[in-house]
Amino acid sequence: MSPMITVTNLTKRYGDVLAVDNVSFQAPPGSVTGFLGPNGAGKSTTMRCAVELTPATSGEVTILGQRYRDLPNPAARVGILLDASAQHAGRTGREVLTLGAMTLGAPKARVDEVLQLVGLTPKEAKARVGTYSLGMRQRLGIGHALLGNPEVLILDEPANGLDPHGIHWMRGLLRGFADAGGTVLLSSHLLHEVQLIADRIVMIGRGRIVADGTVDELIADHGNLEDMFLERTATTSREGFAA
Numbered sequence: 001m002s003p004m005i006t007v008t009n010l011t012k013r014y015g016d017v018l019a020v021d022n023v024s025f026q027a028p029p030g031s032v033t034g035f036l037g038p039n040g041a042g043k044s045t046t047m048r049c050a051v052e053l054t055p056a057t058s059g060e061v062t063i064l065g066q067r068y069r070d071l072p073n074p075a076a077r078v079g080i081l082l083d084a085s086a087q088h089a090g091r092t093g094r095e096v097l098t099l100g101a102m103t104l105g106a107p108k109a110r111v112d113e114v115l116q117l118v119g120l121t122p123k124e125a126k127a128r129v130g131t132y133s134l135g136m137r138q139r140l141g142i143g144h145a146l147l148g149n150p151e152v153l154i155l156d157e158p159a160n161g162l163d164p165h166g167i168h169w170m171r172g173l174l175r176g177f178a179d180a181g182g183t184v185l186l187s188s189h190l191l192h193e194v195q196l197i198a199d200r201i202v203m204i205g206r207g208r209i210v211a212d213g214t215v216d217e218l219i220a221d222h223g224n225l226e227d228m229f230l231e232r233t234a235t236t237s238r239e240g241f242a243a
């Protein structure tokens with residue numbers, strides 16, 4: 001099947017900083033693609049460019065065959081979680097989702113479906129987001145991304161703050177989403193986390209793609225992924241690095 005997210009020669013510069021350097025990769029439907037890289041590697045920048053929150057310096061990203069801005073009703077087709085801590089602290093979880101559903105034109109009943117899907121209890125849904133633990137915020141953020149029944153999920157560090165139960169839950173949720181034909185791109189700076197949740201890995205270091213394949217392929221080619229990850233994404237010397 002044709003890829004649902006296609007990043008082609010994407011470059012993003014912030015002044016002197018080359019945050020994303022000629023990045024190309026694809027995320028196919030029916031799988032969970034882990035976008036793995038250390039802090040500052042360019043994961044969030046790539047995702048922000050993909051959904052046009054920030055303009056690319058050059059290159060292009062298409063989602064479902066079109067640029068994000070050209071998609072009809074993009075927020076309903078592409079579920080996005082870019083910063084789980086950005087939710088309004090004074091609103092309750094239910095209010096956040098209800099407003100989201102209204103914005104999308106999703107039926108009100110979707111709010112309860114989503115609360116159940118992400119495992120927030122009615123009592124938790126009534127509490128203000130400011131009182132939520134990080135894990136609860138991630139659940140709410142994923143719920144928000146799922147509101148419009150999207151075909152594609154773009155999640156920046158969704159497992160950040162989740163305990164092992166939460167990671168297990170997320171793996172099941174995203175696996176189910178992908179098995180139903182959905183496309184998931186999720187970022188993480190932790191190899192272990194990506195190996196638990198994703199079936200494909202796109203590895204980025206200092207703005208460049210340094211490995212790309214299914215987890216099984218990468219293990220077959222490289223053996224110990226931890227060593228490969230550390231080696232290929234080392235941040236000490238930009239020069240002398242061969243991609």
Ligand SMILES: Nc1ncnc2c1ncn2[C@@H]1O[C@H](COP(=O)(O)OP(=O)(O)OP(=O)(O)O)[C@@H](O)[C@H]1O
Nearest residue numbers: 014017019037038039040041042043044045046189
């Ligand atoms: N708005 C901005 N202005 C200037 N530089 C930025 C901006 N956003 C990101 N950068 C720089 O771009 C590079 C990539 O940052 P980015 O946030 O994409 O990394 P990341 O892989 O998401 O890291 P982390 O794991 O810490 O979230 C870093 O050097 C960062 O300092």
Ligand SMILES: [Mg+2]
Nearest residue numbers: 043044045156
């Ligand atoms: Mg980031």
